[in-house]
Amino acid sequence: MPALYRLTDRLEALDPEQGTDPAQPVIEVLRTDELDSIGIEDIDALESLRSLASSQSSYVDAFPDCMIGSLSIPNKNDLLDEPSCFGFYLDQMRLIFVDDGNICESILNSIAKARPACNLTVARVLYEFLKFTVKDDTLFLADVEDKLGDTEENILDRKRHVTNHHMLQIRRKILKLDNYYQQLSDMSSIMSEDEHHMLAKEERRLFHLFSQQADRLMQRAQSLKDYSLQLRELYQMQIDTQQNEIMRWFTVITTIFVPLTLITSWYGMNFQNMPELASPYAYPIIIVVCVALIVVELGFFKKKKWL
Template sequence: MAKKYLFRPHLTPVALNEPVKPDDQVVEVISSEEFASLGLGDAELQDALRALSTVENTYLDVYPESLIGSFAVPDKHHVLSDPLCFAFYLDKRHLVFIDERDTCVKLLDVIAQQQVVKRPTVAHCLFEFMKLLVKDDLVFLADVEDRMEDVEEQILDRCGNVANRKMLGFRRRLLRIDTFYQQLVDMAGTLGDNENKLLSHEESRLFQSLEKNVERLLKRSQTLKEYSLQLRELYQTQIDIQQNETMQWFTVITTLFAPLTLITSWFGMNFANMPGLDWEWGYPAMIVLCVVIVAVELVIFKRKKWL
């Protein structure tokens, strides 16, 4: 979706055929095919920008008179799906987004409506744009943490199968988010370093502050990654406890029947002169003896808390 914005004095949407003055700061959203018609940069830069528009990576490249880069933004509602990919070109007067969807237009419309860009520079607009990319991420990460705590409760309640599937999903989502934050920190840091002196001192400071904000999000996501590992360890511990309890139960059952097995084996030898074979109360006496032995064992197991 092609769209053009000018600063008058705030960021304002205008018609695509709106005439541009030599000192105007222009923000545009176009497709990769339309970028060549703007005449910005040489053929090598245009080819590089065309390739960046579809790459699933957040990346920045510095040229003597311009900056080009790409964004691969995870969809917070469907983190495991394909990221939102688009590229950008920045020089002294132009900020051009190469986007085959409407992602950039939506964010720029928000900037225009809120009138947050008080200084008419395309670099400041890029700063506000990048801020919007991570605007609600603290809420998103807090929601992830809440759901992980619910899974922890499920693990402690031994709902193992459900918890295991959810833990794997959390880990994959956090890996995607963590990668995005790491790349965004690198991009903001490079913009703040201002290697080619394209930005003013104030603009570079804005990106340095953005770098610090994204670093806080990165640390938060890394903490949640560690939490997911702890959940995995807790899950494995619960599995071990269940296995130990199962083995303990089998051990108790085996121990209960060991004396009975000995008695039945003893009286199953059928020797002719075995005492008690001719006693009329021998069979009932053996039944009573077995019941007494089991009862005594149960009392002992209860006292030792094996049952």
């Protein structure tokens, strides 16, 4: 069932069965299989809307008498999950969302309850819609930065749950955010330029403001991307340090046993005329020499801070 709204001094929900004045601006939410009923005569525009409705990117096409685009909003609870995707159609009197889910209707209902500024137009509703999609993103990015800080502490503390897979997931999530804000910035820039002069001057100004907001969010996401690269380098440094420590221990242990191995090999030859073999004190003397060698070596390694 489609959702229907009209513009008076505010955004007002209507019964889809209720008739509307053709001269009155309306906002609709339709499903993909209802596209043929919206009465778009431009076949290219209709096909563009149909293809963009399921596009996993944010994009807009500007036609002489309308704008057709798509929005792909990432799931903030799980950035690696599938995004919410839908298309939109904007002309002088209509704003139509093509959404097979319920996100568009939910956002429009929130806008209606918020009662935005007077003199609403369909383009102004689209601006409010876009603004609503990023309204908490500054706090969200701050939370992402805090989580990166926690990851940095875990890396320095050598927590076991920080793995290559974990670092790769962080990288992928931030890349998705960066791509999302960059697409929003490009899309709103195209709308603010309005090459076909479909929008009013104030509406172009609003989309320009949104473009600047998207730019700021993109810059923040890019700084987080740089931070994630630094974390990746720090993680690799910690791995290299651990490997060096393991190799150092192997080297120390090997060095300790090299002279002992030489002594045992030397006296393991069992030549007939080796004088030490006949001495009753030879065995305890060799034990004392081996222990003394170990003590000297341990003292040397500790002095060199290898232990």
